[in-house]
Structures are given as structure tokens and as C-alpha cells.
Amino acid sequence: MSNMPQNKLFDFNLTTLIVGMGGTGLSCARYLQTQNCQFSIADSRAEPNNLIVVKNEFPEIEILTGIFDLEVFKHYQQIIVSPGVSIRSNLFNRLAEQGCFILGDIELFAQVVDKPVIAITGSNGKSTVTTLVEKIANECGIKTIAGGNLGIPALDLLSSNSDLYVLELSSFQLETTYSLQTLSATVLNISEDHMDRYRDLDDYRQVKETIYDNTDYAIVNYDEQKIFSNIKKQCLELDKEILLFGYGLAKKENLMDCSYPLFYLQDNKFLYHDQQFIMTTEDIKIKGTFNYLNVLAALALLVPLQLDKNKQYRAIKQYNGLEHRCEWVSDIEHISFYNDSKGTNTGATIAAIQAFDELEQVILIAGGVGKGANFDDLGKVIRNKVKATILLGTDADKIKNSALKLGAKKESFYPVASMSEAVFVAKSLAKIGDVILFSPACASFDRYQNYMQRGDDFKKCVLSLQEEIKHVS
Ligand code: UMA
Numbered sequence: 283m284s285n286m287p288q289n290k291l292f293d294f295n296l297t298t299l300i301v302g303m304g305g306t307g308l309s310c311a312r313y314l315q316t317q318n319c320q321f322s323i324a325d326s327r328a329e330p331n332n333l334i335v336v337k338n339e340f341p342e343i344e345i346l347t348g349i350f351d352l353e354v355f356k357h358y359q360q361i362i363v364s365p366g367v368s369i370r371s372n373l374f375n376r377l378a379e380q381g382c383f384i385l386g387d388i389e390l391f392a393q394v395v396d397k398p399v400i401a402i403t404g405s406n407g408k409s410t411v412t413t414l415v416e417k418i419a420n421e422c423g424i425k426t427i428a429g430g431n432l433g434i435p436a437l438d439l440l441s442s443n444s445d446l447y448v449l450e451l452s453s454f455q456l457e458t459t460y461s462l463q464t465l466s467a468t469v470l471n472i473s474e475d476h477m478d479r480y481r482d483l484d485d486y487r488q489v490k491e492t493i494y495d496n497t498d499y500a501i502v503n504y505d506e507q508k509i510f511s512n513i514k515k516q517c518l519e520l521d522k523e524i525l526l527f528g529y530g531l532a533k534k535e536n537l538m539d540c541s542y543p544l545f546y547l548q549d550n551k552f553l554y555h556d557q558q559f560i561m562t563t564e565d566i567k568i569k570g571t572f573n574y575l576n577v578l579a580a581l582a583l584l585v586p587l588q589l590d591k592n593k594q595y596r597a598i599k600q601y602n603g604l605e606h607r608c609e610w611v612s613d614i615e616h617i618s619f620y621n622d623s624k625g626t627n628t629g630a631t632i633a634a635i636q637a638f639d640e641l642e643q644v645i646l647i648a649g650g651v652g653k654g655a656n657f658d659d660l661g662k663v664i665r666n667k668v669k670a671t672i673l674l675g676t677d678a679d680k681i682k683n684s685a686l687k688l689g690a691k692k693e694s695f696y697p698v699a700s701m702s703e704a705v706f707v708a709k710s711l712a713k714i715g716d717v718i719l720f721s722p723a724c725a726s727f728d729r730y731q732n733y734m735q736r737g738d739d740f741k742k743c744v745l746s747l748q749e750e751i752k753h754v755s
């Protein structure tokens with residue numbers, strides 16, 4: 283449960299500071315300007331990337347750059363903090379104690395939005411489920427737009443005049459969101475991520491679970507037992523009427539509760555809704571058990587809208603998935619290359635490795651900034667299912683050491699210095715039928731601006747290797 287100020291209203295007449303000059307800060311500034319609200323903007327970098335944009339667009343406002351200063355900040359009654367700035371600091375604690383209202387852009391959005399909102403969080407699968415819900419709802423004739431952590435800041439969505447908003451929310455955004463009313467909401471799954479900003483996994487999980495605070499329909503993954511029992515407890519303690527809809531792998535013990543199960547029958551998998559067959563996984567273009575669960579989560583989130591089933595299923599069958607998520611790049615000499623640059627934590631990379639069947643040997647390219655993660659679970663999967671691991675980036679050795687500790691073979695690790703070397707080494711180790719999977723389990727910012735740039739580099743290296751091989755043969 284959130285212990286933040288649930289009923290505090292943002293007041294356009296009070297002194298306001300925006301912290302962070304990234305996409306969020308800019309969208310807040312633009313929104314406040316439309317409401318004739320005076321504000322200042324701060325960034326702890328001396329020369330933030332958007333400084334010129336801010337100066338040009340808002341020539342009148344006060345701009346504060348450099349180290350954040352309590353003596354300066356304490357003059358503001360409301361501070362809108364960007365997600366990349368942690369509010370768990372002495373500075374923000376002191377400001378809150380002095381009565382300053384600290385909020386994020388999602389809280390501001392929550393206070394002004396007048397259409398239903400569907401909210402999605404989790405360690406992995408957020409963007410896939412968010413865009414799938416958006417697509418299905420649009421196909422069913424509801425004017426829908428998606429954003430939030432996905433990319434378009436929430437306040438920028440308002441000008442679309444949509445009838446439904448689908449928000450991907452990060453734990454950072456949830457920390458500063460207190461009153462978001464949602465039609466339906468879900469925590470898709472929890473695995474270690476952002477451990478540099480949380481005390482431990484429970485701390486991170488608790489922040490994620492606040493997404494259920496003000497929802498009509500709580501959508502729960504039955505494989506996430508802790509979340510399931512916490513939300514049941516919350517309903518009992520608060521005597522709250524929340525409709526619970528479950529999805530997950532079909533198991534004897536949950537069949538009665540699980541509205542959207544995924545059934546395994548020998549080698550075939552089927553999606554069901556309340557004992558009614560929906561489709562087989564052959565009908566779905568995005569592959570892997572985790573993606574079939576993402577589809578069920580999207581359907582469960584849309585339950586309250588009672589949409590036409592055939593239109594929903596048609597939209598699912600057409601959905602091609604997003605770039606940089608287990609994206610097939612090319613086959614070179616019967617070896618398949620996949621770009622999973624968005625695999626930025628261990629849970630994502632484990633799911634991506636396990637998406638390939640027993641007959642496909644996986645060669646993994648991984649490494650980058652580990653964000654304080656423990657790689658032991660990934661180490662186990664590497665030991666059991668990965669033929670060779672090519673390692674690159676700051677925390678590459680941490681992955682290797684975890685896997686070695688868990689019994690992986692020393693000879694199966696190959697440190698490299700660049701993406702092109704990684705692709706070359708992976709290809710030279712591969713045999714016909716193998717899969718080369720770039721799923722770093724880490725963030726990209728040791729070498730790239732973001733995961734998109736990193737994924738593009740991987741794809742470029744694969745395609746140039748393909749060209750070289752063509753020229754030689
Ligand atoms: N900044 C400071 N001091 C700090 C940290 C940052 O001044 O201590 C400044 C930076 O100098 C920069 C600005 O803050 O000028 C950047 O703000 P930001 O990091 O909050 O990034 P935005 O550009 O506002 O983008 C944010 C999300 N970024 C983060 O949460 C880190 C974007 O998610 C999101 O798409 C966008 O808002 C719109 O809602 C990105 C992300 O990486 C994709 N999210 C994380 C994830 O998915 O794992 C949570």
C-alpha cells in the first residue's frame with residue numbers, strides 16, 4: 283500500500299518546481315504552461331541535454347542547473363520529480379517534512395484525466411502488454427492511446443482526446459503516484475531490477491504493488507504467488523471490493539480461480555478463458571511462453587470493457603511484437619540471430635533463453651550495466667541451457683562468476699571488446715540450427731545512449747557479417 287499523500291491536490295497557483303529536464307520534465311513544463319501555471323525547472327547536470335530546448339521554449343522561466351540545493355528547493359510548495367531522480371534522499375525527505383508536495387508526472391496526469399485508464403507494471407513484458415492492449419482496444423473501435431514509461435510521457439497523451447489511456451508504469455513512476463484511479467491494473471511479474479534504487483526485492487515489489495491501490499479490476503499472474511496473496515490480504519484488511527482476475531500457466535490447484543489459463547497438452551499450448559478455447563499458440567506471432575502469458579494478461583486487463591471477442595482475437599493474431607524484444611534479425615548459414623536488447627535484467631534474459639525449444643542450442647551475448655543485480659538465477663540457466671556465452675561490458679564478469687559458481691564450464695565463456703567481435707565470435711562457435719541470442723540482462727548506458735541504439739548496433743553487426751560472408755562465397 284502506498285503511504286503517500288492520497289488526497290493532496292496539485293494547485294496551479296502554488297510555487298512549483300520541475301526536477302529533471304528529460305522527456306518527463308519537458309512534458310510537465312508544456313502542460314503547466316497550457317494551464318498558465320508559473321514554474322521553475324532544475325537539473326543536477328551543469329549542461330543538461332535539453333537546456334537549449336528549455337531556454338527557447340520557456341524564455342521567461344527560472345532554470346536551476348547543478349547540484350540540487352535544499353536552501354533553494356525549500357522555497358517551492360510543489361515539486362514534480364522526474365522518474366530518473368530518486369526521491370529516497372535526505373533532500374526530498376527534508377522537503378516532504380517541511381510540507382512540500384512531492385509528486386511525479388503520473389500523479390498530475392491522474393488528477394486531470396477524465397477517461398478510463400488501464401495501468402501496467404512488472405519487471406518484464408510491460409511494453410509488450412501495453413502496446414497489445416492499445417492495439418486490441420483500437421481494433422474494437424475504442425479510441426485508445428498508450429504511453430508513460432513506454433515513451434510518450436503521460437501528460438502528452440491528453441491532447442489526443444482518447445477514450446481510453448493505457449499506461450506503462452515503472453516502479454520509479456509509481457513511487458510518486460498516489461491517486462491514480464484505474465479501470466484495471468496489473469503487476470505482470472517481479473524479478474530483480476533496479477536493485478541500485480531499492481533495499482531488496484520485497485521493497486521493489488511493494489512499490490510495484492501500489493498500482494493496485496485504486497483499481498476496479500486487479501489482474502494477477504497466478505505464478506506470482508506473493509503478489510496474489512498480498513492483494514487478497516489487502517482486500518480483506520481494507521474490506522475493499524476489488525474484482526480479481528487471474529491468468530497464468532494452468533495448474534490443478536489454480537484452475538478454479540484462473541480465468542485465463544495457458545494449457546500445455548503434450549507439445550501443444552492453448553489459451554483459454556473460463557473453460558472456453560481462445561486460440562492455440564500457433565496462431566500467435568510473438569513466441570515463447572512469456573509472450574503467451576503477455577497475451578492472456580492483455581485480455582484480462584480488457585475484461586471490464588466487454589469487447590467483441592472475435593475482434594480482440596483478430597488483433598492478437600495480427601500483433602507482430604516490438605523491435606528489440608526477441609526480434610528475429612536474420613538467418614546466416616542456418617544459424618538464427620535474435621535481438622533482445624530490451625532484455626535489461628536477468629528475468630528478461632532467462633525468459634528469452636527459455637523461449638527456444640530443447641532442440642535449439644543457444645549462444646548468448648550478454649553484459650552491460652548490472653544495476654546491482656544478483657546473477658545467480660541467470661547463472662543456473664546459462665549452465666543448463668546455454669552452449670556458449672559471449673560477454674561484453676562493465677558487469678560481464680559478474681555474470682560469468684555467477685555461472686561458474688553454479689557449475690558452468692569455464693571454457694564456455696568468451697570475453698570480447700566490441701559488438702562486432704561478439705557477433706563474429708558467436709557465429710564462429712555456432713553449428714547449423716543454433717540460435718544466437720543477444721539478450722544482455724543489463725542496461726546499456728556503459729556503451730550506448732539506450733537499449734534501442736544498442737540493439738541497432740547488434741543488428742548492424744549481424745547484417746554486415748552476412749554481407750561479408752556473401753562476398754567471400
Ligand atoms: N537528472 C537529474 N538528476 C538525477 C537524475 C537525472 O537532474 O539525479 C536529469 C538528467 O540530467 C536528465 C533528466 O533528469 O536531464 C532525465 O530525466 P529521467 O531520467 O527521469 O528521464 P526522462 O527523459 O524524463 O524519461 C523518463 C523515463 N526514464 C527513466 O525512468 C529513467 C523513461 O523511461 C520514460 O519513457 C519517460 O520518462 C516517459 O515517461 C525509460 C527508462 O529507462 C525508457 N525507464 C526505466 C526502465 O524501463 O527500466 C525505469
Ligand code: ADP
Nearest residue numbers: 405406407408409410572607608624630633634
Ligand atoms: P518491459 O517494458 O517491461 O521492459 P518488454 O515488453 O519491452 O518489457 O520486454 C522486454 C524483454 O523482457 C523482452 O525482450 C523479453 O526478453 C522479456 N519479457 C517480455 N515479457 C516477459 C514476461 N512476461 N516475463 C518475462 N520476461 C519477459
